[in-house]
């Protein structure tokens with residue numbers, strides 16, 4: 215990878231799907247970057263130095279000289295403009311719109327559900343029956359939609375990998391990993407037979423995991439803790 219001056223710096227948290235998207239984008243495009251791994255348990259994301267980068271105190275953040283970006287999709291868009299190859303946001307107006315539609319739908323509908331459920335599992339918290347039923351419904355409806363898309367093509371928006379795949383995959387992996395924990399049992403997520411329920415989504419995840427660059431962006435503490 216050729217150096218970039220000023221360097222592109224990416225702040226990320228191991229295992230967080232948001233930063234993972236950006237790292238995957240950088241790896242798949244062979245973008246040279248300085249990596250800053252943040253441990254949110256240390257509260258560093260609320261330090262004055264970090265809040266100057268992202269006033270919301272959220273990770274990831276991307277810094278490139280005077281440019282400071284604090285949302286994962288915006289970081290992916292920025293990297294796309296600087297490093298157009300391979301294209302991840304399509305080549306035509308129609309492709310770009312389609313990719314953004316899948317990204318936006320995911321961020322609006324499935325991502326908040328996955329975030330809520332994963333927080334409940336990782337903090338060993340229960341959810342009311344009503345809250346659980348609503349989330350369970352959205353979870354399976356949205357997984358079904360994704361599975362249907364993948365019956366038509368190899369990747370979510372066609373036969374080329376796109377930003378839509380990079381946006382959706384990390385949350386899917388993150389939730390499935392947490393769903394295997396004992397703390398997930400009371401939530402009754404119905405994910406233990408995920409591969410039977412969503413075979414095309416499962417094959418897509420395997421295809422994604424075989425991509426060059428995937429291993430480099432894989433959350434390091436997951437390797438340590440299994």
Ligand SMILES: N[C@@H](CCC(=O)N[C@@H](CS)C(=O)NCC(=O)O)C(=O)O
Pocket residue numbers: 227230232254259271272273274284285286287
């Ligand atoms: N919409 C943001 C979400 C970022 C986000 O929620 N990051 C979490 C990941 S760990 C975080 O920073 N949590 C720590 C905190 O809120 O203190 C994005 O896409 O970048």
